[in-house]
Amino acid sequence: MKKILVLMVALMGLCGSLQAQKKYKNIEADSASVRYIRNAKPTDSYIFDENRRKDVIFVNEEVTTHLLMPENIKLVDISTNKIVGNQCTDNIVRIKPSGRMYDNELVGTITVIGERHIVQLNVVYTAGPAKANSIYRIKAGDMGRYENPDVTMPRKEMAAYAWAIFTSKPRKNIHSNENGIKARVNNIYSIGDYFFIDYSLYNATKIKYDISEVRIKLTDKKELKATNSQTIELTPVYSLSSAKSFKKAYRNVLVLDKLTFPEEKVLKLEISEEQISGRIITLDINYKDMLHADGVSEQMVSYLPVF
Known part of the structure; x- marks a missing residue:
């Protein structure tokens, strides 16, 4: 009886391992060094600090995240192929993870360049769709000003x-x-x-x-x-x-x-x-x-x- 019980536990463990492998079989190996943040550390405060939360976009593969810029967008740069997206209007960009990732994974950065301002934001994957940003409004205080010779007066x-x-x-x-x-x-x-x-x-x-x-x-x-x-x-x-x-x-x-x-x-x-x-x-x-x-x-x- 004990042998049968041990065998059943072993089989359950094997099934759990196979399910875990199946769950993450579509996740490709990182081409660059990426940290997986499972427990918050003092060095991770720039992501988890509530006062700096505006600098972070949380994404999930089941949610399309829309970035709203307060001025017309001239260029968008996504630092990783794990995020896909496009510019759908003059001042809105939509992004989405290309697949499943680890919870609280620091995926990369996204740079949005407007007519006279530039902003860089960290993109973090969240396993819970409810935690993902469906709409993220870029505030004027988050942006840095730069001189664009092609724009003498911004549309705003x-x-x-x-x-x-x-x-x-x-x-x-x-x-x-x-x-x-x-x-x-x-x-x-x-x-x-x-x-x-x-x-x-x-x-x-x-x-x-x-x-x-x-x-x-x-x-x-x-x-x-x-x-x-x-x-x-x-x-x-x-x-x-x-x-x-x-x-x-x-x-x-x-x-x-x-x-x-x-x-x-x-x-x-x-x-x-x-x-x-x-x-x-x-x-x-x-x-x-x-x-x-x-x-x-x-x-x-x-x-x-x-x-």
Whole structure:
């Protein structure tokens, strides 16, 4: 009887060993030296210290972790092939372990580079899906600032200036009336390497206006012959409003790269309706209006967030 009992215990132990081998058979050997943290030590405080928890992302193969950057992302570097992921929007990256790992395994680091900031985060595997971060918001205090020569003004800063201009009082009197629609340029600001053009549309009809496209052209004031006129289409860097229709009033701020043009040219803002026989509205901005663009006032700066 004792022999049978010993044999059964041995078989149970063998089955447990085989199950453990089966459980981790998909785990590949590390190509680099990686520590497996099973018990917290003083040297591991940078992972387990509650005050530093913001520097760590906990992941699990059953959870997709989304990293939200407070500015547009330019580059993401993942230091290990044990983590897979991609950039799904301008400021969001999603990551996931490529397979099962040991609990509290320090998998590697992920570096996220934005328009003007950079952040590095430790990635730690957790065996419990409930402990994994499904959404991780990168805070401004966690990031380090760096100078990016390709970005003279981050999108977040551009949006803040546009909102400040949007709420300011109209100073310009550039207007036109076409097909029951009144168009007006409220303000023109020159900030850094950009022009901010604030304009409004007012609908005097009872028909809703559906915006098909907004185009900005640099064209001749006098188009005598189509073959002699030269039109250059400009692409806005940023548009504050994404609304596609309005009933009575509409306001938006467009951002253009700073430009100069001769007096015989005019900057034409053209808004067209979605329908085939839709209404087209144009606003002509002369060179002198661009030269007299407003600068940033102290009052405007006082309402802007710190970048």
